[in-house]
Amino acid sequence: MIKTIVSTELPADEQFCIRKNVIHNGKDGLRFCVVTGTHGDELEGQMVCYELARIVGEHQDLLNGTLEIFPALNPLGIDTIQRGIPNFDLDMNRIFPGDPQGTMAEQTAHAIIEDIKGADMVIDIHSSNLFLRETPQVRINVQDAEWLVPFAENLGMDFVWVHEAATVLEATLAHSLNSTGTPCLVVEMGVGQRINHRMCRRLVGGILNLMQHMGMWRGEVPTDSPNAIVCKGDRVTFLNAETSGVFLTEMNCGVNVSKGQIIGQIVDPLRGKMLSTVKSPVDGYLFTIRAYPIVYEGSLMARIFNSEEV
Amino acid sequence: MTSSCRDNFRIKGYRFGEGAKSIAIVGAMRGDEIQQQYICAQLVNRLTAIERHGGIVKGKSILVIPSCNPFSMNVSRRFWAMDNTDINRMFPGYTNGETTQRIAAAVFDALKGFEYGIQLASYYVPGDFIPHVRMLKTGYEDVETARLFGMQYVTTYKPRPFDTTLLNYNWQLWNTKAFSVYAGKTTQVDQTAGNENVDAILRMMSRTGILATHFGGSAYESEAIDESTLLHIKAQHAGILLRQVKAGSRVHRGQSLANIIHPYNGQILSDVKSTVEGTVFFAHNRPVVLQNALLFKIHAIDL
Numbered sequence: 001m002i003k004t005i006v007s008t009e010l011p012a013d014e015q016f017c018i019r020k021n022v023i024h025n026g027k028d029g030l031r032f033c034v035v036t037g038t039h040g041d042e043l044e045g046q047m048v049c050y051e052l053a054r055i056v057g058e059h060q061d062l063l064n065g066t067l068e069i070f071p072a073l074n075p076l077g078i079d080t081i082q083r084g085i086p087n088f089d090l091d092m093n094r095i096f097p098g099d100p101q102g103t104m105a106e107q108t109a110h111a112i113i114e115d116i117k118g119a120d121m122v123i124d125i126h127s128s129n130l131f132l133r134e135t136p137q138v139r140i141n142v143q144d145a146e147w148l149v150p151f152a153e154n155l156g157m158d159f160v161w162v163h164e165a166a167t168v169l170e171a172t173l174a175h176s177l178n179s180t181g182t183p184c185l186v187v188e189m190g191v192g193q194r195i196n197h198r199m200c201r202r203l204v205g206g207i208l209n210l211m212q213h214m215g216m217w218r219g220e221v222p223t224d225s226p227n228a229i230v231c232k233g234d235r236v237t238f239l240n241a242e243t244s245g246v247f248l249t250e251m252n253c254g255v256n257v258s259k260g261q262i263i264g265q266i267v268d269p270l271r272g273k274m275l276s277t278v279k280s281p282v283d284g285y286l287f288t289i290r291a292y293p294i295v296y297e298g299s300l301m302a303r304i305f306n307s308e309e310v
Numbered sequence: 311m312t313s314s315c316r317d318n319f320r321i322k323g324y325r326f327g328e329g330a331k332s333i334a335i336v337g338a339m340r341g342d343e344i345q346q347q348y349i350c351a352q353l354v355n356r357l358t359a360i361e362r363h364g365g366i367v368k369g370k371s372i373l374v375i376p377s378c379n380p381f382s383m384n385v386s387r388r389f390w391a392m393d394n395t396d397i398n399r400m401f402p403g404y405t406n407g408e409t410t411q412r413i414a415a416a417v418f419d420a421l422k423g424f425e426y427g428i429q430l431a432s433y434y435v436p437g438d439f440i441p442h443v444r445m446l447k448t449g450y451e452d453v454e455t456a457r458l459f460g461m462q463y464v465t466t467y468k469p470r471p472f473d474t475t476l477l478n479y480n481w482q483l484w485n486t487k488a489f490s491v492y493a494g495k496t497t498q499v500d501q502t503a504g505n506e507n508v509d510a511i512l513r514m515m516s517r518t519g520i521l522a523t524h525f526g527g528s529a530y531e532s533e534a535i536d537e538s539t540l541l542h543i544k545a546q547h548a549g550i551l552l553r554q555v556k557a558g559s560r561v562h563r564g565q566s567l568a569n570i571i572h573p574y575n576g577q578i579l580s581d582v583k584s585t586v587e588g589t590v591f592f593a594h595n596r597p598v599v600l601q602n603a604l605l606f607k608i609h610a611i612d613l
Contacts, residue, residue, distance in 0.1 A: 009548035011598035012573045087600070089388060089434050094472040101542060103435055104600050131393060168399075170471035240406060244312045268314070296319075296392060297311050298409035 005070075005115045006108050016076065016104075018112065021049075021069040023056050029065025030120035030216055034207065035112075036070065038093045038126070038173060040077020040084070041192040045125035047200040052207060055219070062219040067211070068119070073112060073173075081193065083129065094168070096176040113176055121151065121214065122184040123207060124174050128291075129192040132300060135254040135287040136189040136199050138228070141165050144178045149230060152185055154213045156206030156225035158254055159287050159305065162232045191291045229285055231305045237282050239302040241266060241295040243275040253289040256307075263302055266295060282306045311413075313381075321378055321413070323420060326357045329369035332520045334424040334486075335511065336375045336417075336477065339398040339431075340389060341382025345495040345504055346430035350376035352508045360512075365523040372520065373424070378417050399472065401480040418480065426455070426518065427481045428511060431490040435604060436596045438557040440589070441503055441510075443532070444490040446473060450482040453534050456489055458517040459510040460529025462558075463591070463609070467537040494557065533609075540607040541586055545570055547579040548601040551594060555606075559590045567606055570599060586610040 006018040034052060036045025049071040056067050072078050076086045084091050088105045098109025116122055128134040137159040138152040145162045152160045169175055177184040187203060190196040202222075209225065211217035241247070249264030257263065257280040266276045278301050280286070288303035295301070311319040337343065337350030354374050360366060377383065382391050389396045395410045403415025421427060431444070442463035445451040456464040473479055481488035491511065494503040513529060515521045545551075549570040555561055561584040570580040582605060592607035599605065 009601035011548045011550065011600065016600070083394065087436070103604055104602050107602055129393075167471050167474045238406075240408065245314045294314055294392065296313065296409040298407060298412040299392075300408055 006111045008104060008108075018070070018073060018075065018108065020115075021053050021057075022066060023053070023060060023063060023069070024066045025060045025063040026065060029063075030214055031066045031068065031118070032211055032214070032216055033068045033070065033116050033119045033122045034125065035073060035116065035122060035173070036125040037072035037078050038074055038124070039091070039129070039192075040074050040080065040082045041129060042083075042125075042127040043078075043193060043195050044127035044190045044200055044203075046071055047195050047197065048125055048203050048207070051200065051204040055204070055208070056217075059219050062217060064218065065120075065216040067216075070116075083192075093173060094171045096171055096173045109173075112173070117177060117180055117182045119182055121210070122174075122177055122182060123155075124184055124186045125203070126186060126188045127190040127192060128188055128288075131192070131290065131292040133191040133253050133289050133291040134188045135159055136202055137161055137187070137287060139163060139186045139188055141169065141175065141178065142232075145232065148178070148183060148185060151183060151210060153228055153230070154206070154210040155185065155187070155228075156202055156209055156222060157187065157189075157228050158226060159285070160228045160230045161236065161287075161305075162230070163236075164234070229305060235306045237280075237284065237304045237306050238300065239263070239278055239280075239304070241276070241278070241297055241299040241301055244296045245275045247278070247290050247293045247295045247299075247301065249278075249289065251286070251289060253286050253302075255286050257284060257286045257304060259283050263289070278302065280304055283308050311409075316381070319381055321375060321380075321417065324354045324357070324374045324376075326361045326372040326374070327366035327370050327520075329371050331424040332370040332372060333426040333428065333515060333518075334373040334375070334421045335428045335430070336378065336421065337430050338377040338383060339379060339429070339477070340396065341379050341384075341386065341391070342388045342497050343430070343432050344383075344497055345493045345499055346432060347376050347383070348499045348501075349430050349493055349504050349507045349511075350374055352504065353511060356508060356512060360521060360523060363523075365521055367520055367522050370520045372515075373420065375417070375420070378413065398477055399475045401475055401477045402484075414477075418477070421477070421481065422484055422486070424486050426514075427478070427486040427488040429477055429488070429490050430507070431478075431492055432496040433492065435592075437592050437594045437604075439492050439494055439592050440557050441494045441507060442492050444492055445488070446476070446479050446482060447536075448479065448482045450485075450487075452487045455487055455514075455518065457532040457534065459489070459491070459514045459532070461491075461510050461532055462530045464532045464534040465537050466534070535609060539610075540591055541588070541610055542604055543567065543582060543584070543606040543608065545580065545582070545599045545601055545603045545605050548599060548603075549573050549579050551597060551599045551605070553593060553595075555590050555593065557590055557593045561588060561590060561608065563587050573598070582606075584608060587613055
């Protein structure tokens with residue numbers, strides 16, 4: 001059943017709507033929400049939503065409980081290929097839990113939280129931006145690690161990153177939900193404005209696996225999911241560009257690298273000169289790599305999980 | 311900072327006087343903050359003349375940075391053109407971080423240690439404001455000094471989590487008395503409002519003993535308000551907005567503030583009225599409005 005959770009008039013004969021697909025079976029059961037499209041340039045969640053709606057919709061009898069699918073929390077952003085909310089210059093994932101008395105963006109954020117809260121599990125799907133390529137991973141605030149890591153390990157992702165708390169992240173959808181007792185896992189994978197089918201299928205399998213683990217799904221689930229690397233503590237090395245230029249690499253993310261290994265080069269196309277070499281300073285697992293080649297000093301080039309003993 | 315295909319990125323500052331770091335003023339942090347940059351340019355111009363005439367108190371130094379983001383202004387973008395990040399959401403910055411974190415770190419390094427800090431700020435909601443001085447309520451806000459600008463209003467507001475990366479939040483934590491001055495406009499030069507802002511900033515500098523020149527001109531006895539007390543009036547319908555009052559207008563209970571008309575047939579969908587006696591503090595300024603959009607903020611007055 002399609003339900004509209006937000007409906008507001010736009011100036012010229014159009015309704016701004018946020019909709020969800022509610023699939024239910026059984027008398028009681030848990031409530032599982034899959035949300036995406038907070039950032040309009042992240043599209044992997046679209047395919048995940050499609051596949052989940054298709055599979056669970058076609059096999060509703062195998063569901064025990066309620067699956068709610070929200071493909072587009074920022075529909076105007078998706079339509080205009082904008083990360084933020086058109087007309088507001090705002091990152092939607094920095095205004096939660098919203099404000100019913102605030103701007104339209106804040107009112108929308110408030111309505112989303114009110115609709116989702118109380119769910120037994122929320123998966124918030126992101127897919128990096130245009131600039132970075134990410135290995136399929138779950139990100140969890142250190143404050144919620146004990147509670148959420150066991151759920152995350154059932155999602156079939158390569159990597160679980162337990163990261164430090166930051167005040168600015170208190171305005172995310174995930175933090176707003178987790179801080180009020182609604183468990184929310186943030187998934188990151190792929191690259192902005194593109195859909196990686198293989199990664200999406202893995203996440204669909206992982207979500208069904210987690211639903212089965214929670215007693216909500218009796219259908220097939222993948223049997224070959226990897227054991228996720230769980231990164232706790234301060235063990236992520238950030239590599240930033242030393243120089244501005246054009247980044248050239250033939251590497252992909254999701255691979256082990258050794259200390260000193262060359263990840264790529266930053267070059268000057270005008271003078272035909274190599275400006276700097278991006279090297280791994282540690283032995284570890286490369287889970288983020290620069291996708292957009294034009295870089296400035298400081299641009300994030302890679303993130304590596306330091307697998308050396310610390 | 312170099313660029314692969316553009317000129318080098320430079321941030322220029324103008325120093326006046328010598329001695330203790332007394333006041334720093336920052337203009338455009340975003341590429342569309344034309345009014346903010348205009349005000350800073352006028353300040354540089356005025357301070358140059360004041361210094362030439364010995365008007366800066368001995369032992370006081372002043373720093374003015376008209377723009378932290380010329381790259382974005384030159385390509386008509388509000389945020390950092392490459393990745394759309396906002397330098398004013400990156401403070402205190404990080405010297406080993408991403409590009410805009412590094413820019414923020416470099417700017418903050420230059421701005422740290424001043425007794426007073428002023429940012430010419432803009433707001434993300436489309437609209438016109440009464441020019442005012444604004445402060446975050448962090449426990450370090452200084453309302454009495456804010457009154458020395460002589461602007462019509464001094465406002466305070468409770469910071470939200472994403473405000474903790476603003477320049478002024480971090481300035482306050484680093485013991486600088488920080489003020490955001492809102493010049494009413496952003497993307498256009500309003501010379502009248504801009505010059506009033508220049509006067510207000512020079513007045514504050516005179517009243518805090520940084521400038522020796524007695525600064526004349528008319529000043530308000532500022533009204534200090536908490537922004538949470540402002541009355542919000544929203545659009546009941548979406549459509550074309552025909553505004554009948556502007557920021558600064560005195561309005562009465564029941565007075566019509568705007569009409570929202572149907573975008574196709576011109577029929578009046580909503581006659582937006584004030585529910586209180588008061589002063590329009592903020593007025594939406596785009597010709598079209600969304601349903602539930604914030605149209606006006608009114609400072610209510612008890613008669």
